[in-house]
Amino acid sequence: MSTSEYNNRAEELKAFDETKAGVKGLVDSGLEKVPRIFLSASNELENSLPNPTKYKVPLIDLHGIKDDKNSRERIVEEIKNASETWGFFQVVNHGVGLNVLDEMIQGVIRFHEQDAEVRKQYYSRDRMKTVKYSSNFDLYTSKTANWRDTLTFIMASPEPVDPQELPPTCRDITLEYTKEVTGLGETLFQLLSEALGLKSDHLKQLQCDETCVLISNYYPPCPEPELTLGSSEHTDPAFLTILLQDQIGGLQVLYQDQWVDIQPIPGAFVINIANILQIVSNDRFKSVQHRVLANHVGPRVSVACFLNARGDTKPFGPIKELVSAETGPIYRDVTMLEYFNRFERQGQQVKSDMENFKL
Ligand code: OGA
Ligand code: NI
Numbered sequence: 001m002s003t004s005e006y007n008n009r010a011e012e013l014k015a016f017d018e019t020k021a022g023v024k025g026l027v028d029s030g031l032e033k034v035p036r037i038f039l040s041a042s043n044e045l046e047n048s049l050p051n052p053t054k055y056k057v058p059l060i061d062l063h064g065i066k067d068d069k070n071s072r073e074r075i076v077e078e079i080k081n082a083s084e085t086w087g088f089f090q091v092v093n094h095g096v097g098l099n100v101l102d103e104m105i106q107g108v109i110r111f112h113e114q115d116a117e118v119r120k121q122y123y124s125r126d127r128m129k130t131v132k133y134s135s136n137f138d139l140y141t142s143k144t145a146n147w148r149d150t151l152t153f154i155m156a157s158p159e160p161v162d163p164q165e166l167p168p169t170c171r172d173i174t175l176e177y178t179k180e181v182t183g184l185g186e187t188l189f190q191l192l193s194e195a196l197g198l199k200s201d202h203l204k205q206l207q208c209d210e211t212c213v214l215i216s217n218y219y220p221p222c223p224e225p226e227l228t229l230g231s232s233e234h235t236d237p238a239f240l241t242i243l244l245q246d247q248i249g250g251l252q253v254l255y256q257d258q259w260v261d262i263q264p265i266p267g268a269f270v271i272n273i274a275n276i277l278q279i280v281s282n283d284r285f286k287s288v289q290h291r292v293l294a295n296h297v298g299p300r301v302s303v304a305c306f307l308n309a310r311g312d313t314k315p316f317g318p319i320k321e322l323v324s325a326e327t328g329p330i331y332r333d334v335t336m337l338e339y340f341n342r343f344e345r346q347g348q349q350v351k352s353d354m355e356n357f358k359l
Helices: 003-019 022-028 069-085 098-113 116-120 171-195 275-280 336-346 353-357
Strands: 059-061 088-092 131-134 149-156 211-219 229-234 240-245 251-255 258-261 269-273 290-293 300-308
Touching: 003 022, 022 098, 022 116, 022 149, 059 069, 069 088, 069 171, 098 149, 098 171, 098 211, 098 240, 098 300, 149 171, 171 211, 171 240, 171 300, 211 229, 275 353, 336 353
Parallel strands: 059 088
Antiparallel strands: 088 269, 131 149, 149 211, 211 300, 229 290, 240 269, 240 300, 251 258, 251 290
């Protein structure tokens, strides 16, 4: 790429950023072609089509989790298998009401579809802000921009968010949704601890669920979906992700070298092991690459809850009970501060950011 092209790209990124209206703003302006800053490299677009394979992401029914010992044993076994192989599973009968899920999706739509002038007031790239709206958090560091806009709430870190800071379009439902989804997170961390052969409260004791960051993604319809992606392939910067997706589809996970569609199931959550849980589990659980296709149809909406530790300076490394004498620890200790500083510099389009912490 020549220097002048590079300069143009930088200018185009800046011009897009300064609209503060996101990809939604571009679509509203009636454009028929995907602007150059969003064009993905051809290797990224390889096989970027829906792929209904014979493989299916495990679906786990949490019914009976609290009061039926046999069900719990079965569920722990299923979670163990899914976390060791796919790094992903879907859950139903998780106890969060359908109305809460629907209303959360509606709240996200209300935010992104409100008057652009109001939406713009939230536009920011300041990582410390509790409430911010932007398009492509890694706009200036990634190779290509993704066809999506994002509203981010840091719901607890270290103090709970002040409700008055949340946008009125989705304030009440965000508070209710956060309460429900963090409750489910607590249950999942118990099950995951048991699946690792540890005491139920082991992961909780590590404080790995003390921060909840809600990432509400809005993927506008795309005029040329074969040229760009909704989200480039990545793994998640957290311990665990609880994802709510609407019924449109487009999310894919890499399984046995194939991109497999994660079919939307009404009322289900998609759960995935994120990077720090892979580290503390000493590679027993896998944080797996996933991506989102762009689509003529839209908008598609999803809400990812990243559960994480706070304690910026507390070191995390492989849990000693999970380190065998033969292999030893695979990772060195890492603090959240170091992890996120590195993440900030590199952006999300990194093959595997765990490599940085391998011994
Ligand atoms: C993410 C993510 C998937 C989706 O936000 O990290 O992978 O379906 N989202 O939006
Ligand atoms: Ni993700």
